[in-house]
Amino acid sequence: MHEPRLNHVQCLDSRGLHGMAYWEWGDAANPKVLVCVHGLSRQGRDFxxxxxxxxxxYRVVCPDVAGRGQSDWLADPMGYQLPAYVADMVTLLARLNAQTVHWVGTSMGGLIGLGLASLPKSPIGRLVLNDVGPTLRPEAIARIGAYLGLPLHWATLEEAADYMLSISQGFGTHTREQWLALTRPMLKADGAGFKPHYDPQIAVPFRAMTPELASAGEAALWKGYDAIRCPTLLLRGADSDLLTRDIALAMTQRGPKAQLHEFADVGHAPMLVVPQQVAVVREYLLGP
Structure with a gap:
């Protein structure tokens, strides 16, 4: 069984520097680089x-976005926002010496990819957006906000896995073994048990979101999406509460005119663990 190498890169923020961890797989000299970026409360081992x-x-690189996993927590919680994450990824790509990359982003990781792909001279050559688009349903945002940043503690891995499953029904069906593998990196040792791996302060900017800010953010994301020029695959859980079918279809008509693939019996978001989901991503990235 292959295991990744853990590396760190220093990134600039409003208060100084923070270390961003990234998990690296495959040949470090391979010029073909695939960057995989996780969702809001997750971490790089999801991939x-x-x-x-x-x-x-590929040389596969899976960062822990700032405040998650093995990465440093930010001194200023208002730094937990998309423009700062995009800037961190630019620093990471410089460290990797990657001229062009392929990108797989789940939820928040997709929005980071959208932001980077929309820039002039973007290094992203092929983009996979996993169950996310410029318009996010407020019901899903409220659902995520209900558990984000709670002071949790679990006595055992099994107990933590059961809790994670209770808030992750949209991820679809996984075996217990797959689910435990998805749960382990989500935990930090805490006394005799475990707590979540991330800085609870990632919830601060999330909770500070007003309807006006959300509307401005949505307009900016659509403007960014319309500027994307690289081939784009949009994955959607058919039961997603974050990305509606109408928005997904609009994304096939605008900007990069994404190719849409929906997974039945999955909500927000497909975890790219079951073979069928992996096969769809693989075929797209390696296809003509």
């Missing part, structure tokens, strides 16, 4: 299964 499937063709 272990996909990375193992792709490391024969």
């Amino acid at each position: 272990d299964t996909l990375a193992r499937a792709m490391l024969g063709e």
Whole structure:
């Protein structure tokens, strides 16, 4: 079983520097680079299964976005926002010496990819947006906000896995073994048990969002999406409460005119662990 290498890169923020961790798979000299970026409360080990499937063709890099996993927590919680995350990824790509990359982003990781792909001279050559678009349903935002940043503690891995499952019904069906593998990196040792791996302060800017700010953010994301020029695949859980079918269809008509693939019996978001989901991503990234 292949295991990743853990590396760190220093990134600039409003209060100084913070270290961003990234998990690297495959040949470090391979010029073909695939960057996989996780969702709001997740971390880079979510992509272990996909990375193992792709490391024969790519150098696969899976960052822990600031405040998550093995990365440093920010001194200023208002730094937990998309423009800062995009800037961190530019620093990461410089460290990797990657001229062009392929990008898989789940939820927040997709929005970071959208932001980077929309820039003139963007290094992203092929983009996969996993269950996210410029318009986010407020019901889903409220659902996520209900558990984000809670002071949680679990006595055992099994107890933590059961809790994670209770808030992650949209991820679809996984075996217990797959679910435990998705849960382990989500935990930090805390006394005799475990707590969540992320800085609870990532919830601060999330909770500070007003309807006016949300509307301005949506307009900016659509403007960014319309500026994307690289081939784009849009994945959607058919039962997603974050990305509606109408928005997904609009994304096939605008900007990069994304190719849409929906997964039945999955909500927000497909975890790219089950073989069918991995196969769709693999075929797209390696296809003509």
